[in-house]
Amino acid sequence: MHIPEGYLGPYTYIALFLIMVPIWLYAGYRVRKDLRSKQVPLLAISAAFSFVIMMFNMPIPGGSTGHMVGGAIIGIILGPWAAVVSISVALIIQALLFADGGVTAIGANCFNMAFVMPFSAYIIYKLISGKSEVTSMRRVAAAVIAGYISLTLAAGFTGFEFGIQPILHPAVNGEFPYMPYGLNVALPAMLSEHMLFFSILEGIMTGIILLYIQKSDPSLLEEKKVKSSAGQKTQPTAI
Amino acid sequence: MDKNLKTILIAMAILVVLTPLGLLATGETFGEWGNEELKEKLGYVPPGIESLSSLWSAPMPDYTVPGLENSFAESAVGYIITAIIGGGLSLGALYLIGKLMASDKTE
Numbered sequence: 001m002h003i004p005e006g007y008l009g010p011y012t013y014i015a016l017f018l019i020m021v022p023i024w025l026y027a028g029y030r031v032r033k034d035l036r037s038k039q040v041p042l043l044a045i046s047a048a049f050s051f052v053i054m055m056f057n058m059p060i061p062g063g064s065t066g067h068m069v070g071g072a073i074i075g076i077i078l079g080p081w082a083a084v085v086s087i088s089v090a091l092i093i094q095a096l097l098f099a100d101g102g103v104t105a106i107g108a109n110c111f112n113m114a115f116v117m118p119f120s121a122y123i124i125y126k127l128i129s130g131k132s133e134v135t136s137m138r139r140v141a142a143a144v145i146a147g148y149i150s151l152t153l154a155a156g157f158t159g160f161e162f163g164i165q166p167i168l169h170p171a172v173n174g175e176f177p178y179m180p181y182g183l184n185v186a187l188p189a190m191l192s193e194h195m196l197f198f199s200i201l202e203g204i205m206t207g208i209i210l211l212y213i214q215k216s217d218p219s220l221l222e223e224k225k226v227k228s229s230a231g232q233k234t235q236p237t238a239i
Numbered sequence: 240m241d242k243n244l245k246t247i248l249i250a251m252a253i254l255v256v257l258t259p260l261g262l263l264a265t266g267e268t269f270g271e272w273g274n275e276e277l278k279e280k281l282g283y284v285p286p287g288i289e290s291l292s293s294l295w296s297a298p299m300p301d302y303t304v305p306g307l308e309n310s311f312a313e314s315a316v317g318y319i320i321t322a323i324i325g326g327g328l329s330l331g332a333l334y335l336i337g338k339l340m341a342s343d344k345t346e
Binding site: 004006009028031037040041044046050053055056057059063065085086089090094095099103104162176177179180190193216217 | 244251255261262267281283288290291292295299301322324325327329332333334338340341342
């Protein structure tokens with residue numbers, strides 16, 4: 001779902017950069033405020049994990065390919081703001097060094113995979129988990145569903161951004177300047193291949209990793225109450 | 240945590256070695272067609288795509304290492320090398336950002 005160079009016209013890619021800049025700045029502010037030194041190795045590994053997991057392209061019937069992102073589990077474990085920073089860095093490196101995703105589309109790709117995905121996963125996971133024990137199966141189910149829905153949402157946004165190009169930039173002399181396929185093609189294409197394949201894999205992977213964390217270090221899943229440096233008020237450690 | 244960190248790093252190393260599996264997927268991903276594929280599909284390359292595609296030339300496009308692209312084995316080695324470079328840069332960048340930003344960095 002990396003949007004390549006030139007598929008989005010300037011209105012869309014500039015708008016998405018303008019949306020992402022305050023998100024990046026606020027994410028940086030939140031990470032600075034909430035991140036503990038102890039969490040730094042995990043944050044660093046999360047970015048490498050996301051980078052590598054996106055290299056596992058998988059073929060599906062119909063000839064298309066796609067991959068997981070890892071955005072759901074990162075959002076759940078490290079919190080959505082840290083996930084924004086971590087996945088954005090992986091996506092920027094992919095665009096600059098490997099031409100995976102366009103440089104002009106960095107804002108768009110970060111919006112879809114580094115913002116929409118970890119945030120929706122975090123919210124869904126929290127809603128379904130409720131006050132359940134961190135080692136409960138309900139949390140595993142929450143992670144699976146969060147993985148499934150969040151990647152599907154990211155794919156939906158990608159399809160939407162593709163699909164509005166023919167409206168924003170109509171054909172000139174029969175040639176569309178940017179993405180030529182409209183919402184009626186792009187949206188179902190992106191949604192169906194993710195809903196039927198890649199989101200299922202993302203859900204399973206998210207669930208397996210959560211299960212592993214429940215067994216190995218369940219404290220990572222607790223919303224620890226810590227004293228913030230600014231005052232005595234308590235806040236969750238998720239960032 | 241240290242033991243866990245070690246386990247995670249080993250798991251990551253295994254993932255990196257397995258990345259060439261991702262090369263086996265040959266297909267045209269929706270919305271990620273190359274210029275030739277677009278020409279085939281549409282009869283033309285959308286001018287915006289054509290002009291923007293030369294905007295930035297990445298040193299290792301599509302996770303290929305220059306000189307290592309003549310056979311599947313070479314591509315696989317290249318893919319692993321790019322996974323190490325890209326994963327390593329992501330790791331290093333976030334480690335640096337994290338160290339600079341962590342609110343208890345003086346401890």
